[in-house]
Amino acid sequence: MNKGINNIRNRFPILDQQVNNRPLVYLDNAATTQKPDTVIRAVSRYYETTNSNVHRGVHTLSQNATQAFENSRKAIQHYINAAHGHEIIFTRGTTESINLVAFSFGERYVNAGDEILITGMEHHSNIVPWQMLAERKSAILKVLPVTPAGELRMDKLDSLITNKTRILAVTHVSNALGTINPVREIIQKAHARDVPVLIDGAQAMPHLKVDVQDLDADFYCFSAHKMYGPTGIGALYGKEKYLEEMPPWQGGGEMIQEVSFQKTTYNQLPYKFEAGTPHMGGVAGLEAAISFLASQEEPLFQQTERELLQYATRRLEAIPGLVIYGRAQNKSPVISFLIKDIHPFDAGTILNQLGIAVRTGHHCTQPLMKTLGIPGTLRASFAIYNTKEEIDQLAAGIEQAKKMLL
Amino acid sequence: MSIREKQEAITEEFAMFDDWMDKYNYLIELGKELEPLDPRYKTKKYLISGCQSQVWLIARLEDGKMVLQGDSDAVITKGIVGLFIRVYSGETPHDVYADDASFLDHIGIREHLSPTRSNGLVSMLKQIKLYALAFKTRQQKKE
Numbered sequence A: 001m002n003k004g005i006n007n008i009r010n011r012f013p014i015l016d017q018q019v020n021n022r023p024l025v026y027l028d029n030a031a032t033t034q035k036p037d038t039v040i041r042a043v044s045r046y047y048e049t050t051n052s053n054v055h056r057g058v059h060t061l062s063q064n065a066t067q068a069f070e071n072s073r074k075a076i077q078h079y080i081n082a083a084h085g086h087e088i089i090f091t092r093g094t095t096e097s098i099n100l101v102a103f104s105f106g107e108r109y110v111n112a113g114d115e116i117l118i119t120g121m122e123h124h125s126n127i128v129p130w131q132m133l134a135e136r137k138s139a140i141l142k143v144l145p146v147t148p149a150g151e152l153r154m155d156k157l158d159s160l161i162t163n164k165t166r167i168l169a170v171t172h173v174s175n176a177l178g179t180i181n182p183v184r185e186i187i188q189k190a191h192a193r194d195v196p197v198l199i200d201g202a203q204a205m206p207h208l209k210v211d212v213q214d215l216d217a218d219f220y221c222f223s224a225h226k227m228y229g230p231t232g233i234g235a236l237y238g239k240e241k242y243l244e245e246m247p248p249w250q251g252g253g254e255m256i257q258e259v260s261f262q263k264t265t266y267n268q269l270p271y272k273f274e275a276g277t278p279h280m281g282g283v284a285g286l287e288a289a290i291s292f293l294a295s296q297e298e299p300l301f302q303q304t305e306r307e308l309l310q311y312a313t314r315r316l317e318a319i320p321g322l323v324i325y326g327r328a329q330n331k332s333p334v335i336s337f338l339i340k341d342i343h344p345f346d347a348g349t350i351l352n353q354l355g356i357a358v359r360t361g362h363h364c365t366q367p368l369m370k371t372l373g374i375p376g377t378l379r380a381s382f383a384i385y386n387t388k389e390e391i392d393q394l395a396a397g398i399e400q401a402k403k404m405l406l
Numbered sequence B: 001m002s003i004r005e006k007q008e009a010i011t012e013e014f015a016m017f018d019d020w021m022d023k024y025n026y027l028i029e030l031g032k033e034l035e036p037l038d039p040r041y042k043t044k045k046y047l048i049s050g051c052q053s054q055v056w057l058i059a060r061l062e063d064g065k066m067v068l069q070g071d072s073d074a075v076i077t078k079g080i081v082g083l084f085i086r087v088y089s090g091e092t093p094h095d096v097y098a099d100d101a102s103f104l105d106h107i108g109i110r111e112h113l114s115p116t117r118s119n120g121l122v123s124m125l126k127q128i129k130l131y132a133l134a135f136k137t138r139q140q141k142k143e
């Protein structure tokens, strides 16, 4: 085992346990990653030492809490290279970030007959909010198709962007297939036609170093829990020029400047979009997750994950009857597969008995599964702490499942 | 054999296996042996919601007894469908409706099923009870 990885593994206490009397092999990282010691400690330390409501008190604890909160915002700003701190809005995660934009951008910029462009490989959370917007505004939802290998039909992009297109929403990395989309090129093409772009970064943040200014993304959404941070917290990055123009979407405390029964004026960015008491413990954990990622040696991190993907692909491909879905050139460490004549739930059940956690089902991408002509897959998704030994166990588990089920 | 006796027999069969693999192999075997459902019944109408694999269950009343048939696209689930059919087919709607399916806890598969699978189990049982209730009500009206 690679010594560096062994050290990293030790920092994830949850990995050291038995499931069904076997050592846990956790390969469901695209659903949520496990948390390193520093993240767990940051959350508990927040409640042990700092907890108080933010932006509300003159007292020292409240000032400390506010400081910690704003430090986390700055850490995110620097990590993704946003131009301003106030372009980072704390949300519950990717889903809430997308809903915020679909509602608020939609209110401001989308009218009857306008078009919203998404793609055929989106997670339900980057489909349904746009459908709701389309319904609310009598707008039209258009879909950029996907190839059988699981890549976007880039050749169709230009013709799908029209002078009615108000926004393009696309995932950076597919959660179901692992495809890394050419979002930079997509953004360039959309901008050439004055169309802003929202990137669903849920699956990109744990694997890629994201620079929102380099990408020139207009909105970038992510969830802490998929990038080694706590659940229930995430962020929306949005360009100032759009966020300033967009109306608030939830009303309450924190987001106001002055309230009277005649008229309420709204607070400035980012508070305009942060109604109510925020998830401060989560925000502390998210900062620690960012530090964890930032402290990894970038080339080594990417190389380790690439090796896991290559090794797993090789091992699984060698199993007769196993078919891998998602053969994109550029992939994150995710393998979706089916085994001939075996229902994914049966295989998943047997793997679970062996202590191996994989995901089975449609992965919240029913339209994509329909395009591929399958009801769902088994999905093994890897994180920085996974090992080749675990992939060997997965391969052996699949052989065992085949023996039992066929 | 009464519902209770059938459940006891199943519990005994499962008690013979001391490791999970044998239990699952037995369920898989039951699933493979279960007579497939006529495809014309594999429709939305008979599909049970709440299961992650597809499960179809149909029931009819013959001489006052329920006759159950079912199928699933996943073989382990099909084995469980087979257990339900074995326990409840041939019994009166009254008895089926009154039963609490305690064998599920005794054979130790519930704890081995994922929560989604476990929900599926609950959904199947609920559907069988709904059939039983409908038949029971119809019988009472006739009386």
Ligand SMILES: Cc1ncc(COP(=O)(O)O)c(C=O)c1O
Pocket: A030, A031, A092, A093, A094, A095, A096, A123, A125, A126, A171, A173, A174, A175, A200, A202, A203, A223, A225, A364
């Ligand atoms: C690509 C993608 N988008 C969006 C989401 C939704 O993320 P969350 O549930 O954290 O809001 C997920 C999570 O499964 C995802 O993989």
